[in-house]
Amino acid sequence: xxxGYAGKFLEVNLSTRKIKEVTFADEVLKDxxxxxxxxxxxxxDRLGDRWETVDPLGPENVLLFLxxxxxxxxxxxxxxxxxxxxxxxxxVGSTVGGEFGVELRCAGYDGIIVTGKSEKPVYLxxxxxxxxxxxxxxxxxxxxxxxxxxxxxxxxxLLRKRYPLYGEWKEPAMVYIGPAGENKVRTAVVAAKWAxxxxxxxxxxxxxxxxxxxxxxxxTGPLPAVADMRKVERLMQEVCENVYENVLWRRWGTGSAGYxxxxxxxxxxxxxxxxxxxxxxxxxxxxxxxxxxxxxxWSDFGCPTNCLKVAVVKTGKFKGAITDNPDxxxxxxxxxNLGIFxxxxxxxxxxxxxxxxxxxxxxxxxxxxxxxxxxxxxxxxTDLDGVELKWGDAEAFAALARKIAFxxxxxxxxxxxxxxxxxxxxxxxxxxxxPYAVQAKGISIGAHGIRSGKDYPSIIAYVCSxxxxxxxxxxxxxxxxxxxxxxxxxxxxxxxxxxxSFGLRxxxxxxxxxxxxxxxxxxxxxxxxxxxxTLQLQRAMLLLGGPDLKWKPKVDDTNPPRxxxxxxxxxxxxxxxxxxxxxxxxxxxxxxAGWDKNGVPTTKALRKLGMLDVDKALEKLRA
Amino acid sequence: xxxxxxxxxIAREFTKCSGCRKxxxxxxxxxxxxxxxxxxxxxxxxLVPGVxxxxxxxxxxxxxxxxxxPVNALSVSDxxxxxxxxxxxxxxxxxxxxxxxxxxxxMHPTEKHVVICDLCDGNPQCVKVCQEGEWNVLRKIPRKNxxxxxxxxxxxxxxxxxxxxxxxxxxxxxx
Numbered sequence: 184x185x186x187g188y189a190g191k192f193l194e195v196n197l198s199t200r201k202i203k204e205v206t207f208a209d210e211v212l213k214d215x216x217x218x219x220x221x222x223x224x225x226x227x228d229r230l231g232d233r234w235e236t237v238d239p240l241g242p243e244n245v246l247l248f249l250x251x252x253x254x255x256x257x258x259x260x261x262x263x264x265x266x267x268x269x270x271x272x273x274x275v276g277s278t279v280g281g282e283f284g285v286e287l288r289c290a291g292y293d294g295i296i297v298t299g300k301s302e303k304p305v306y307l308x309x310x311x312x313x314x315x316x317x318x319x320x321x322x323x324x325x326x327x328x329x330x331x332x333x334x335x336x337x338x339x340x341l342l343r344k345r346y347p348l349y350g351e352w353k354e355p356a357m358v359y360i361g362p363a364g365e366n367k368v369r370t371a372v373v374a375a376k377w378a379x380x381x382x383x384x385x386x387x388x389x390x391x392x393x394x395x396x397x398x399x400x401x402x403t404g405p406l407p408a409v410a411d412m413r414k415v416e417r418l419m420q421e422v423c424e425n426v427y428e429n430v431l432w433r434r435w436g437t438g439s440a441g442y443x444x445x446x447x448x449x450x451x452x453x454x455x456x457x458x459x460x461x462x463x464x465x466x467x468x469x470x471x472x473x474x475x476x477x478x479x480x481w482s483d484f485g486c487p488t489n490c491l492k493v494a495v496v497k498t499g500k501f502k503g504a505i506t507d508n509p510d511x512x513x514x515x516x517x518x519x520n521l522g523i524f525x526x527x528x529x530x531x532x533x534x535x536x537x538x539x540x541x542x543x544x545x546x547x548x549x550x551x552x553x554x555x556x557x558x559x560x561x562x563x564x565t566d567l568d569g570v571e572l573k574w575g576d577a578e579a580f581a582a583l584a585r586k587i588a589f590x591x592x593x594x595x596x597x598x599x600x601x602x603x604x605x606x607x608x609x610x611x612x613x614x615x616x617x618p619y620a621v622q623a624k625g626i627s628i629g630a631h632g633i634r635s636g637k638d639y640p641s642i643i644a645y646v647c648s649x650x651x652x653x654x655x656x657x658x659x660x661x662x663x664x665x666x667x668x669x670x671x672x673x674x675x676x677x678x679x680x681x682x683x684s685f686g687l688r689x690x691x692x693x694x695x696x697x698x699x700x701x702x703x704x705x706x707x708x709x710x711x712x713x714x715x716x717t718l719q720l721q722r723a724m725l726l727l728g729g730p731d732l733k734w735k736p737k738v739d740d741t742n743p744p745r746x747x748x749x750x751x752x753x754x755x756x757x758x759x760x761x762x763x764x765x766x767x768x769x770x771x772x773x774x775x776a777g778w779d780k781n782g783v784p785t786t787k788a789l790r791k792l793g794m795l796d797v798d799k800a801l802e803k804l805r806a
Numbered sequence: 807x808x809x810x811x812x813x814x815x816i817a818r819e820f821t822k823c824s825g826c827r828k829x830x831x832x833x834x835x836x837x838x839x840x841x842x843x844x845x846x847x848x849x850x851x852x853l854v855p856g857v858x859x860x861x862x863x864x865x866x867x868x869x870x871x872x873x874x875x876p877v878n879a880l881s882v883s884d885x886x887x888x889x890x891x892x893x894x895x896x897x898x899x900x901x902x903x904x905x906x907x908x909x910x911x912x913m914h915p916t917e918k919h920v921v922i923c924d925l926c927d928g929n930p931q932c933v934k935v936c937q938e939g940e941w942n943v944l945r946k947i948p949r950k951n952x953x954x955x956x957x958x959x960x961x962x963x964x965x966x967x968x969x970x971x972x973x974x975x976x977x978x979x980x981x
Binding site: 255256282285289328329331332335339347348349350351353354376377402403404405406408412416423427477478479480481482483484485486487489493495497503505 | 821822824825826827828831834835838839840841842843844845849850851852853854855856861898899900903909910911912913915916920938939940941960961972973974975976979980
């Protein structure tokens with residue numbers, strides 16, 4: 184057994200209610216590590232031979248909650264959620280911060296594999312090796328805050344009854360869904376705490392389709408034994424000291440970006456990306472800090488950065504709204520993207536989105552898309568069930584978000600996410616509305632545009648990524664370089680927060696891996712022999728797709744049309760993306776990744792990696 | 807120079823707690839040589855998200871736990887004022903938990919004895935990490951004749967109060 188792992192995984196079949204323990208061979212863990220990599224491997228092994236027919240929202244999908252060997256050791260604990268994505272029909276490694284991964288490993292498990300579908304709403308309660316499915320009908324339909332409050336109380340009461348002499352029980356860690364997940368909304372999240380969400384991928388809908396409301400875990404053991412604890416401690420210290428030097432990053436988190444990414448780099452979505460520049464001082468981090476932040480530093484397990492801040496509206500009509508900062512992505516997508524430029528309105532909308540269990544990025548994107556169609560007269564007030572969807576009207580957007588979460592009226596259509604909604608509205612209105620859909624392979628693009636060329640994503644960042652619009656896993660060349668998607672695969676497979684790795688010496692993460700597992704690893708070996716296998720699996724499943732949609736690289740390996748329009752204002756007015764440049768870079772990327780001119784992984788590349796079954800499955804795409 | 811007897815206390819300021827749990831990491835590494843949140847003598851409670859705080863011994867002036875122990879497994883350190891647990895003598899009967907106004911002691915998750923903060927013999931590791939990161943929730947100060955036992959409170963009580971402070975009336979829905 185490799186050190187640093189708890190050594191076993193839980194497998195729960197919700198149809199039969201059977202629970203068992205499973206393990207993976209050392210060779211599999213060496214190549215795929217955990218989290219995102221292992222998710223791709225598990226999904227391929229279990230569903231690969233019939234991938235195109237597997238309905239992501241059907242009982243045959245496999246839902247995964249996976250830690251990695253670095254979870255709990257590398258500062259900033261996370262858990263990776265995965266499965267066949269109802270957004271891309273491929274596989275997304277979607278991570279969320281919190282203590283869940285740490286508790287799970289302390290309970291003795293590296294991950295949970297969920298199959299089948301429960302007859303009635305249930306939640307999974309794990310206390311070390313005691314694992315049980317419990318009735319969740321009393322919290323089905325409840326919002327995020329009600330769900331957590333009730334289940335936390337219930338689980339602590341159970342623990343108190345079963346272990347009366349133990350003393351006070353801390354709360355178990357929890358992941359859960361809100362009403363949106365229950366209603367299989369494709370932009371639903373798997374949530375943790377408040378406002379923590381695994382958003383990309385749409386796994387809240389998968390959880391809902393299985394009628395799994397929550398997973399709560401209390402682990403009383405230590406984190407797994409490691410190869411060199413002293414070294415692990417020294418590396419943890421190094422990571423923290425590097426972060427401590429960055430005073431304003433710790434103080435503001437990503438909250439400064441709501442103003443700066445618009446004003447300084449012109450890459451923030453403004454009114455559904457019709458612009459990417461704004462200079463609204465009312466959206467400055469100082470206003471958030473002074474008016475709504477009640478807690479300056481909010482961290483997940485072991486995290487020195489505390490990029491989250493607890494925000495509460497104390498006055499006015501949105502009084503009582505609670506969320507985190509909001510962080511930059513929700514600032515942008517539920518702020519300027521909807522023509523909203525005040526902290527209070529932004530916190531209110533983020534709080535509504537959290538409570539419903541929706542993804543702020545994906546839902547903010549679809550709300551902006553709908554508002555632009557309203558602006559252009561394509562969608563009318565009647566189409567929108569009486570909602571006048573004017574830019575800047577936070578209450579109108581909140582009303583539409585509720586319709587989406589409960590799939591009411593127009594909400595049922597928008598609940599399919601921007602791309603699918605665009606196809607349906609196009610049919611309905613007999614006009615092409617795809618030019619207003621800012622997404623990549625069914626996944627809305629994170630709030631970092633490419634037109635100004637001043638932000639971090641390259642012009643093929645979203646085009647070539649195996650996770651579509653995910654701004655936390657972007658494609659960049661060189662493929663074995665520090666900015667490559669293969670390095671994001673390391674973060675998401677070791678399962679820790681990459682926010683704590685900014686500015687660290689590049690070998691540190693591999694030293695960390697060795698101190699934990701005892702296995703030597705270099706960046707070159709990681710990129711050329713290991714992560715590349717995850718990349719090929721993710722690409723293969725993304726291209727196989729189905730059952731409702733399939734991506735064609737020739738059509739879909741490009742930016743959304745909007746990114747080829749010139750920026751209309753600001754310091755980078757007139758700047759745009761050149762289609763020619765994108766095509767050139769895509770070709771380079773295909774070559775580097777071992778994909779043919781049609782974007783399909785080549786036989787040669789796959790055979791070199793020993794992936795013969797993948798090669799065979801892709802034959803039909805090469806014809 | 808021989809060390810002077812200098813009892814200490816850990817002053818605590820809950821509203822600043824980020825919930826990073828570095829105190830749990832430091833405590834369990836010191837006492838158990840592992841990262842082991844449940845075996846930590848200081849535990850961060852988060853009964854309501856955003857309302858995190860460390861729960862650990864307040865060294866009450868009258869030490870009700872020490873008095874209540876039926877097997878004399880608990881004693882007060884002359885040097886630091888901490889409650890010391892004789893793990894071999896402790897029978898894990900739970901009396902100390904019942905008499906503690908804050909129900910602060912808890913059982914070691916795998917051994918048959920209770921765990922209580924021992925102030926790391928005067929150099930508390932939790933304080934060190936909390937100060938390093940400038941959260942300053944925890945501070946080491948000299949122990950004087952003050953009503954420290956006010957800080958021996960049940961997790962629910964602390965949660966309720968902090969919830970009111972952060973979330974106002976809305977906070978009542980969560981406690």
